[in-house]
Amino acid sequence: MAENNKKNGFFSKLKQGLSKTRTSFARNLEEMLVGERLISREFYDDLEELLISADLGPAFAVELIEEMKARAKRKELDNPDALMRVMKEYMLSILEPCDAPLQIPGKDLFTIMVVGVNGTGKTTTIGKIASRLRRDGRSVMLAAADTFRAAAVEQLEIWGKRADAPIIKHAEGSDPSAVVFDALRAAKSRGTNILLVDTAGRLHTKANLMEELKKIKRVMGREVTGAPHETLLVLDAVTGQNALLQAKMFNEKIGITGLVLTKLDGTAKGGIVVRIASEMKLPIRYIGIGEKEEDLRPFNSAEFVEALLSSE
Numbered sequence: 399m400a401e402n403n404k405k406n407g408f409f410s411k412l413k414q415g416l417s418k419t420r421t422s423f424a425r426n427l428e429e430m431l432v433g434e435r436l437i438s439r440e441f442y443d444d445l446e447e448l449l450i451s452a453d454l455g456p457a458f459a460v461e462l463i464e465e466m467k468a469r470a471k472r473k474e475l476d477n478p479d480a481l482m483r484v485m486k487e488y489m490l491s492i493l494e495p496c497d498a499p500l501q502i503p504g505k506d507l508f509t510i511m512v513v514g515v516n517g518t519g520k521t522t523t524i525g526k527i528a529s530r531l532r533r534d535g536r537s538v539m540l541a542a543a544d545t546f547r548a549a550a551v552e553q554l555e556i557w558g559k560r561a562d563a564p565i566i567k568h569a570e571g572s573d574p575s576a577v578v579f580d581a582l583r584a585a586k587s588r589g590t591n592i593l594l595v596d597t598a599g600r601l602h603t604k605a606n607l608m609e610e611l612k613k614i615k616r617v618m619g620r621e622v623t624g625a626p627h628e629t630l631l632v633l634d635a636v637t638g639q640n641a642l643l644q645a646k647m648f649n650e651k652i653g654i655t656g657l658v659l660t661k662l663d664g665t666a667k668g669g670i671v672v673r674i675a676s677e678m679k680l681p682i683r684y685i686g687i688g689e690k691e692e693d694l695r696p697f698n699s700a701e702f703v704e705a706l707l708s709s710e
């Protein structure tokens with residue numbers, strides 16, 4: 399299938415999107431290697447700086463350098479290709495455990511609560527997921543529980559129409575939990591397979607937001623056993639280390655079961671995906687590389703490493 403083909407549009411676009419990260423990284427690395435002895439002190443210092451500036455994180459840098467030093471001692475690291483190979487292997491070993499696509503059983507109601515800071519891409523991601531699922535012939539319903547702005551509901555409605563998925567909404571400013579309650583009832587009575595819940599992300603009232611999200615979770619758990627079955631946190635890769643801080647905060651306050659990394663088209667901070675993987679150890683369900691429906695894919699660690707590190 400086209401989706402499994404490395405030469406497909408998605409892979410090219412991902413590679414294109416990560417090119418800023420790659421140029422500030424892989425190319426620098428190649429330049430560093432020209433004429434330089436691989437195992438000099440300065441080389442490791444430069445490498446550490448480079449890894450940290452690509453948002454790969456200090457832990458990654460230290461561990462990778464330890465690994466390289468060990469291999470250099472065993473004389474396994476005597477050319478740039480070998481070094482690149484070690485880097486790829488190491489990155490893959492961090493990302494592979496996060497390679498866990500969302501599995502949605504075919505019967506019974508499966509509920510997905512989508513959370514994250516304003517502007518990270520929650521509503522867009524819900525629309526894209528809904529379209530994917532509809533294309534697979536699943537029944538999908540959307541709950542507009544970001545009741546803060548009317549525009550948020552309208553945006554979700556547009557995606558709902560596009561995906562042919564009904565939406566449950568209330569008036570602007572109403573209680574988000576009440577919307578979710580109604581949506582759960584509607585989904586149950588119509589025998590819907592998947593309910594996607596959009597939520598607000600305004601952070602200037604952080605404590606309130608977390609309380610609101612906890613309440614939504616409680617309501618879901620009361621109405622449907624095991625709900626929310628997935629609590630999906632959407633992070634904007636462009637924000638680099640802020641995305642990591644958000645992941646920690648949301649996970650601590652409401653518990654996260656999966657991540658979506660958006661805006662990997664055109665970021666110099668693509669390394670943040672590796673850092674989030676190594677520090678959060680949560681499944682990365684999807685990545686986003688644009689605003690359109692087809693710009694969302696299940697995360698694939700091998701594809702990602704290839705796109706991030708291959709120069710040709």
Ligand SMILES: Nc1nc2c(ncn2[C@@H]2O[C@H](COP(=O)(O)OP(=O)(O)O)[C@@H](O)[C@H]2O)c(=O)[nH]1
Nearest residue numbers: 516517518519520521522660661686687688689
């Ligand atoms: N370039 C790019 N833009 C995205 C991506 N995902 C979302 N966006 C855009 O980011 C903006 C905010 O998205 P939205 O879904 O409204 O965020 P929300 O506030 O979290 O619901 C919109 O303009 C989206 O089109 C992505 O993967 N790449």
Ligand SMILES: [Mg+2]
Nearest residue numbers: 520521544550
């Ligand atoms: Mg939104």
